[in-house]
Amino acid sequence: MRRYPPIEDHGMVGDLQTAALVSSDGVIDWFCAPRFDSPSIFAALLDHDRGGHFAVTVDGPEVTSRQLYLADTAVLITRFLTPDGVGEVVDFMPVDRPETATDRHRLVRVLRVTRGRVRFTLSCRPRFDYARAPHRLTLDDGVARFAGPGLDVHLQPAGPLVLERDGDDVRAEVELRQGERAATVLTVRAAGGDRPEPPTAESLRAEFDDTRAFWYRWIRRSTYRGRWQETVNRSAITLKLLTYAPTGAPVAAATAGLPEQLGGERNWDYRYTWVRDASLSLNALLGLGFVEEAQAFRRWIAARLMERRTVTGEPLQIMYRIDGDPHLAEETLDHLEGYRGSAPVRIGNGAADQLQLDIYGEAVYALTRIDDLARYLHYDGWLGLSALLDWLVHHWDRPDEGIWETRGGREDFTYSRVMCWTAFDRGIRVARALARPADLTTWTRTRDTILRQIMERGWSERRGAFVQHYGGDVLDASLLLMPAVGFITPGDPRWQSTLDAMDTDLVADSLVHRYDPAASPDGLRGDEGTFSLCSFLYVDALARAGRLHQARYAFDNMLTYANHVGLFAEEIGPTGHQLGNFPQAFTHLALITAALALDEEFDRAER
Secondary structure (H helix, E strand, C coil), X not given: CCCCCCCCCEEEEECCCCEEEEECCCEEEEEXXXXXXXXXXXXXXXXXXXXXXXXXXXXXXXXXXXXXXXXXXXXXXXXXXXXXXXXXXXXXXXXXCXXXXXXXXXXXXXXXXXXXXXXXXXXXXXXXXXXXXXXXXEEECCEEEEECCCEEEEEEEECCCCCEEECCEEEEEEEEECCCEEEEEEEEEECCCCCCCCCCHHHHHHXXXXXXXXXXXXXXXXXXXXXXXXXXXXXXXXXXXXXXXXXXXXXXECCEEEECCCCCCCEEECCCEEHHHHHHHHHHHHHCCCHHHHHHHHHHHHHHHHHCCCCCCCCCCXXXXXXXXXXXXXXXXXXXXXXXXXCCCEECCHHHHCCCXXXXXXXXXXXXXXXXXXXXXXXXXXXXXXXXXXXXXXXXXXXXXXXXXXXXXXXXXXXXXXXXXXXXXXXHHHHHXXXXXXXXXXXHHHHHHHHHHHHXXXXXXXXXXXXXXXXXXXXXXXXXXXXXXXXXXXXXXXXXXHHXXXXXXXEECCEECCCCCCCCCCCCCCCCCEEHHHHHHHHHHXXXXXXXHHHHHHHHHHHCCCCCCCCCCCEECCCCCEECCCCXXXXXXXXXXXXXXXXXXXXXXXX
């Protein structure tokens, strides 16, 4: 078992309330329960020795492994190729009434041999509460029960698999021949409950069939029929896996603490819901026809607007827990060494109290993007939305921390102003379309004031480009969204010039840096890789600007950096490896948006 497999060397399984990462060695090295943002049970990804893992491996000098998903599902297969045979571990999490929050979650691992004979080794070493809390093991009638703080973890074998005590952990070995199977079911539930029903071959087969059928039914709802069907479907399933079904809130990523630079300090907790990321996820899913998911998030964001429960005193804050709790106190886990020594490991997120004015544009954009808007935006919802815009009239013109959550001080960030413009622009359109009461004179005057300010102060004559913040000359890839929200037409000379400048400053072989930290210090040490979100936004912007062949190359080139099962982390490092939390929702939503834009522009060009 490798100490730290590459970040990209993982697949993910989940049940729409939490998720587990499985390395291509067959090791679950990240799993939190009962929710995405709960303390970890397995976290070897952040500390090989202390973090805990659940491994089902095949060892030997001539063993190689392959990992793949069953097409259009979240059922993951890790295949081991040995001199004596071919074995597989099939991982999945049953999806059972996902809209109802529960403390009970099940991880099923089926071991099977398709050729010859294969010896599997199992090791289950849970470490509760980020490896801060002890546990007590009982092994009774072949079933292991790990009692931790507030949770019990039951490990039940099926078939010819016998668990043995290994201190306070368990291990097992089993040799299977062609056609033979064994299985384990790991169940997490509140402490003190009854032992789960023992798994049988019939019950496991039924759960496998039900899980596969759930994903088949879900992906069939997609209306996408474009050129990149398999890729887009995988990104859509990934976004669905990262969405907490009881509230409809998507998390930014499944993990915490994975570094943006190996050995560096840019290690954040992404298991929360960013208003920005979630709003753009909604737009991507709507583009594929997933209206129910969009409506669920609309309810979530509308509830945040109505509650106005924030730690900042603003109407919204940039991120929340998946249940809408605004408190995300940041702490460091100094007892964990971090992925390949990348410390500190942080949980919680201290950026939650930052001022980022762009979220108001993204929230309004999300709330007004839904098709057949009159059915969804009821009168009380409109009153809340219009009250937000009335407030923003007096609060948009302020320095803020900007989209990238830099910790180097506030500036007048151009992107924040663009999204404030977007908030008023969409509000005006909806008020007129639905004949809703609104102070249209003031909103229109404010919208136009913001546009003039950006054109005068966000534009650099010296650079011939829109810049990161007023008074500066640094470029910023967030501005690639300017045409997408309608702030500027893709053919405008100022925009074409900005694209050319970005090509020079931010783009390397179609991979895009979000900005240059050396030219615009962000308060953190170290460098970072190219930002995969920005690389896909670049594709979208190129396509809209009519640079179709350049856009197609950039998109196809970016797809070559996906991992073996089509997943992306946050960044691509200088050696081509993925960096940052994994898998990253922002990247996958931008992939979908880029594919939709390319299809639209190619279809238009071919007519």
